[in-house]
Amino acid sequence: MLLFLTALPVLAQGPHDAVADLSIGKRVFESQCALCHGADGSGGRGPSLRKAKLKNAPDDEALRKAISEGLPPEMPGAWQLSVREVASVAGYVRSLGKIAVEEVPGDSVRGKALFTERGCSGCHIVNGQGNGAGPELSAIGARRSAAHLRESIVRPSATVPDDFLLVEITDGGGHTIKGVKANEDLFTIQIALPGGRYQSFSKSTIKKLTRLTGQSTMPAFDKLPANDLDNLVAYLASLRGAE
Ligand code: HEC
Ligand code: HEC
Structure with a gap:
């Protein structure tokens, strides 16, 4: 009986509480999500959210679930948010998706060839090929923004993921x-x-x-011709894992 009673307040949170308020959503986003997704949602450590379609959040229910429960292992759940705050930040994320898609200059086919030529595959596995002293990159394009990918190549020590000590x-x-x-x-x-x-x-x-925190075993590729860098970033951005 007691259990039933304590469950009541949750049941009482009807659809009304889940109405999105974009000003609340923006405030929550800036305080809890911007750290990884960028102040304008264009991405950083997390992917850009300025897209009409989100792989891990195909519909609004999945989006709210991703926000409150997180996407392991890298995105923590926002358990502390109320139903209304989750709905609001989800609404805000959808509003970001109506803004222009991230444009990545460069040729991903050329980038794929460069990935082998430049020795990247000596340390990174992509779709079962290559060696693995560095992180697997088969789905890196779905997890990181183009700006982060660029930074990872030019200045690896600035972007070492937590699990690569x-x-x-x-x-x-x-x-x-x-x-x-x-x-x-x-x-x-x-x-x-x-x-x-x-x-x-x-x-x-x-x-x-x-x-050696803040250091990387990955050499900095800071002398690549701009074209090659664009092509490599275009290739990495196209790696979205098995659909
Ligand atoms: C600690 C960093 C971090 C924080 C904080 C964070 N995220 Fe994420 N988020 C990520 C990463 C990394 C991914 C990619 C996860 C994956 O694909 O495995 C992601 C993925 C997502 C996705 C799915 C994107 C897609 O293309 O499918 C959504 C939506 C999202 N985050 C929204 C949010 C919102 C809203 C917040 C704040 C309440 C938030 N995130 C906070 C790191 C973070
Ligand atoms: C000697 C091994 C080595 C080589 C060669 C190498 N990497 Fe890396 N790379 C790593 C390691 C280790 C990490 C993990 C993070 C760190 O230490 O910076 C990493 C991280 C990355 C990341 C970030 C992954 C993430 O989760 O954010 C990208 C992107 C990347 N490398 C791309 C490349 C590309 C493109 C090349 C070729 C131009 C390359 N790497 C060559 C070892 C290497």
Whole structure:
């Protein structure tokens, strides 16, 4: 009986409470979403939301669910928002979608060839091809804005995702190895090296372990001709995973 009573206030939240108010939506967006999706919704760490169609939010119900429950592992749920705030921020996201689509200059076919020529596939898997010391990029275009992709290529250290922690290990023989931390348990630590190799270290033999936060194992491609960069970004932006 008690359970039933405590459930009542939730049931009492009728459709009226879910009416979207765009000024509330804008305020919520700027305080909770802009950090990842950009103040104007054009994207950053999260994808641009200035699109008529959103892959993970095909209808309004899915959109509200994505907002309140999040999209694991990268987008946290906004559990703290009320039903009305969720509806309002969803309405605001839809209003952003009525603004022009993100234009990406460049030729994605040329970009695909460059991806191999420039050695990107030595560290990134795309649709099952390549090696994996860096993150898989098969759906990167659906998860990041073009501006973030560009930045990731030119200045990788500015955009290191949380799960790619670079560490430097000095082993018992005094050799120093840099790599991405892949796995760790009580006794060992595994490091992913460029080219898709892994190396395991027993913790008891490690002399020094340094976490290199804010650094990247990815070389900065800051001397690419502007054309090549445009083409690479166009290619990455076109990678949307299996539909
Ligand atoms: C910590 C960063 C972060 C925050 C904060 C965040 N998002 Fe996201 N969001 C992401 C990422 C990353 C994705 C892509 C997830 C994926 O595809 O796996 C995403 C995806 C989405 C999508 C789906 C886009 C598509 O093309 O399908 C919507 C809609 C969305 N976010 C809305 C919001 C709203 C509204 C808020 C604020 C209430 C918010 N997000 C807060 C990072 C974030
Ligand atoms: C030596 C290995 C290596 C090479 C070569 C390399 N990358 Fe990376 N890349 C990484 C690692 C590791 C990360 C993870 C984040 C970081 O450390 O910056 C990364 C991150 C990225 C990201 C961001 C992914 C995200 O989730 O935001 C993009 C995009 C990217 N690389 C594209 C490229 C392109 C394009 C090339 C070729 C021009 C390239 N990479 C070459 C190792 C590499």
